[in-house]
Amino acid sequence: MSGERRTAEFWILALFFALFVLFLYGPLSAILILSFQGPGGGLTFPLNGVSLHWFHNLTQQQAVGDFGSSFRRSFLLGIMVMLVTVVVSLLAGLAFRRKFLGATPLFYLSIASLVVPSIIISLGIGVMFQQIGLRPSWYTSAFGAHLTWTLPFGVLIMFAVFNRFSPSYEEAARDLGATSWQTFRHVVLPMIAPMLIGVGLFGFTLSYDEFARTLMTAGTYNTLPLEIYGMTTNVTTPVLYALGTVTTLFSFLVILLTLGAIVWIGRRRLRGQGTT
Amino acid sequence: MTATAQDGATITASGRRRSPARAALDLVTGLSAHLQAVPLAVILGAFLLAPVMMIAVVSFWDYDFARLYPDLVLTNYAETLGSRVTWRTYFNTLRYAAIVWALTLFIGFWVAYFLAFHVRTTTMQMVLFLVCTVPFLTSNIIRMISWIPVLGRNGLVNTALIDAGLIPAPIEWLLYSDFAVVLAMVHLYTLFMVTPIFNTLMRIDRSLIEAARDAGANGRQVLWNVILPLAKPGMAIGTIFVVTLVMADFITVQVMSGGQSASVALMMRNQMSLLQYPAAAANAVVLLVLVLVMVAGILRIVDIRKEL
Structure with missing residues (x-):
C-alpha cells in the first residue's frame, strides 16, 4: 500500500486536517500576538504598536487578582496531583492485572469518576466539607477534587499498558531467581517508565488547568484558573492576553520537557541494549 | 518467540505446583493485589462516592438564606421539576449536546481516519497526533477567551468580511450567541473524539482492508x-466523553453566550452562588441520573475494558 500514489481522497483529507489544526491554533496565536499590544491598544486587532507593556503590567499590583501566589498554588497543587496520580494509578494498574475482590465495581467507579459532571463533584465536596466542619482549601478539598479527574485517566492508561504487557518477561526474571521486588524494579518499571511519565504529564496539566472542580473547593485562596476566570469578567485590557500567553507558554514548556524526557529514556535504553 | 513463552509458562506452572513456598508467595501477591487497589478505592470513595451521596441527602433538606436544615422534604425536587425554566434549560443543554456531538463525531472521525490511514510513517503519525493533543493540555478558559479577538464585533472575521466588501456591517451573532457556544465547545472537546477513534482505527487489522479490496470493494465500500x-x-x-462534558459545562456557556443562554450546570452554579445548596443538589441528582442513563445506554454497545 505504501507504494501507491496519493489519491484525491488524501488531498481532501489533508486539507481538512490542516484546517482543523488552524482551527485549534489560530485563536491561540491571536491572543499571543495581541499580548504584545502597545500601551494604548485594546482587546482586538489592529496592533497599536508593539510593546511588552502588558507583560510588565502583569508583575505589578493588580486591581483584581494576585498572579504570583495563585500561580505558586496551582504549580504546587499540580505537582501533588501528579505524584499521587502516578503512584496510585500504577498500584491500581498492578492490582487490576490479577483478580481481587471488588475489581469490577472499582473499575466502574473509575469510569463514573470520568462521567460525573465536574460541578457535581465541586458541589458535593464543598457541601461535605461544610457539613463536617472542615475548612475547604486548595491542598485538601481541591486536591481531592482534582484527583477524581486525573486518576481515572491514569488508571485507564495503566489498564491499557498492562493489557499489552506480556507476563513472560516477569516469568523469565523470576526463573532467573529475582524476587518480586527485583522483578518489578528492574524489569517492569523500566518498560513502563515512558507511560508513567505520560500519566504524570496528564496529572499535572489537568490539575494546573482545572477550573470547575476547584470552584467550590478552593477555599479562601484562589488557584490560577480561578484568578483568570475572575479576570474575564472584570478586566478589559490586554493584560488578560498577556497572562494567557504566559500560562500557555508555561504549559508548552511542561509538555516539551516531558516529551524530551520520554525520548531521552527511550534513547538511553536503546544504547544500553547496544552495549550489552 | 511463542515457543519460548510457552516453555517459560510450563516451567513456572510446574514449579508452582511443586513448592509450598510458591503457594505462600501466591497468597502474598493475591493479598498485595488488594492492598494495591486500596489507595484508588479510598480516594474515589472519599472524594467521589461520599460527596455524591452527600448531595443525594442534601437534596431532601430544607434551607433558608442563612443555613441548611436536615429534613426529608420533596420541595427542592418539586420546585426544580415543576418549573418551566428548568425544562427549557434541560432542553437547551440537550440541544447543545446533540449539536456538539454530531459536529465532533464528524470532525473527529475524519481527522482520526486521515491520521490512521493516510499518514504513512509512524513518526509522522505520532507528531501529527501530538499537534492535535497539545492544545488539550492548555487552559480551557484561555482557549475560550482567545475567540474574542477573532469573533468580536471588531474581530478578525468581521474586519476581513467588511474589508472584502462582503457585508456592510459587523455580524453581531458571531460572539455572545449560541453559535459561539457551540463553536467553542467543538474547539475544546473534539480531541476527546479524535483520540478514541484513532485508537480503534489503529487496531484494525490491515489485511481485512486488503481482503475487502481483493474481493472487489471500492474505496467507499471499504x-x-x-x-x-x-x-x-x-x-x-x-461520545461518552463529549456528551458528559457538554452536559456538565457551565463556563463555556457563560463566557461564550455572554450570559444570554442557560445550561443545567450554569443553573446549578447560580443556585450555588445564592447558597441554595439543596436546590442545586436536587438539580445535581436529576442531572446525574440523566447523564448516567445516557452513559449506561452507550456502554450497552461497547465493552470499555476490551477497548483499552
Missing part, C-alpha cells in the same frame, strides 16, 4: 462496510 463498523467502539467512547 470505508462504509469495513472501517466504519469497526470504528464504532471508539466512536462510542468519544
Whole structure:
C-alpha cells in the first residue's frame, strides 16, 4: 500500500486536517500576538504598536487578582496531583492485572469518576466539607477534587499498558531467581517508565488547568484558573492576553520537557541494549 | 518467540505446583493485589462516592438564606421539576449536546481516519497526533477567551468580511450567541473524539482492508462496510466523553453566550452562588441520573475494558 500514489481522497483529507489544526491554533496565536499590544491598544486587532507593556503590567499590583501566589498554588497543587496520580494509578494498574475482590465495581467507579459532571463533584465536596466542619482549601478539598479527574485517566492508561504487557518477561526474571521486588524494579518499571511519565504529564496539566472542580473547593485562596476566570469578567485590557500567553507558554514548556524526557529514556535504553 | 513463552509458562506452572513456598508467595501477591487497589478505592470513595451521596441527602433538606436544615422534604425536587425554566434549560443543554456531538463525531472521525490511514510513517503519525493533543493540555478558559479577538464585533472575521466588501456591517451573532457556544465547545472537546477513534482505527487489522479490496470493494465500500463498523467502539467512547462534558459545562456557556443562554450546570452554579445548596443538589441528582442513563445506554454497545 505504501507504494501507491496519493489519491484525491488524501488531498481532501489533508486539507481538512490542516484546517482543523488552524482551527485549534489560530485563536491561540491571536491572543499571543495581541499580548504584545502597545500601551494604548485594546482587546482586538489592529496592533497599536508593539510593546511588552502588558507583560510588565502583569508583575505589578493588580486591581483584581494576585498572579504570583495563585500561580505558586496551582504549580504546587499540580505537582501533588501528579505524584499521587502516578503512584496510585500504577498500584491500581498492578492490582487490576490479577483478580481481587471488588475489581469490577472499582473499575466502574473509575469510569463514573470520568462521567460525573465536574460541578457535581465541586458541589458535593464543598457541601461535605461544610457539613463536617472542615475548612475547604486548595491542598485538601481541591486536591481531592482534582484527583477524581486525573486518576481515572491514569488508571485507564495503566489498564491499557498492562493489557499489552506480556507476563513472560516477569516469568523469565523470576526463573532467573529475582524476587518480586527485583522483578518489578528492574524489569517492569523500566518498560513502563515512558507511560508513567505520560500519566504524570496528564496529572499535572489537568490539575494546573482545572477550573470547575476547584470552584467550590478552593477555599479562601484562589488557584490560577480561578484568578483568570475572575479576570474575564472584570478586566478589559490586554493584560488578560498577556497572562494567557504566559500560562500557555508555561504549559508548552511542561509538555516539551516531558516529551524530551520520554525520548531521552527511550534513547538511553536503546544504547544500553547496544552495549550489552 | 511463542515457543519460548510457552516453555517459560510450563516451567513456572510446574514449579508452582511443586513448592509450598510458591503457594505462600501466591497468597502474598493475591493479598498485595488488594492492598494495591486500596489507595484508588479510598480516594474515589472519599472524594467521589461520599460527596455524591452527600448531595443525594442534601437534596431532601430544607434551607433558608442563612443555613441548611436536615429534613426529608420533596420541595427542592418539586420546585426544580415543576418549573418551566428548568425544562427549557434541560432542553437547551440537550440541544447543545446533540449539536456538539454530531459536529465532533464528524470532525473527529475524519481527522482520526486521515491520521490512521493516510499518514504513512509512524513518526509522522505520532507528531501529527501530538499537534492535535497539545492544545488539550492548555487552559480551557484561555482557549475560550482567545475567540474574542477573532469573533468580536471588531474581530478578525468581521474586519476581513467588511474589508472584502462582503457585508456592510459587523455580524453581531458571531460572539455572545449560541453559535459561539457551540463553536467553542467543538474547539475544546473534539480531541476527546479524535483520540478514541484513532485508537480503534489503529487496531484494525490491515489485511481485512486488503481482503475487502481483493474481493472487489471500492474505496467507499471499504470505508462504509469495513472501517466504519469497526470504528464504532471508539466512536462510542468519544461520545461518552463529549456528551458528559457538554452536559456538565457551565463556563463555556457563560463566557461564550455572554450570559444570554442557560445550561443545567450554569443553573446549578447560580443556585450555588445564592447558597441554595439543596436546590442545586436536587438539580445535581436529576442531572446525574440523566447523564448516567445516557452513559449506561452507550456502554450497552461497547465493552470499555476490551477497548483499552
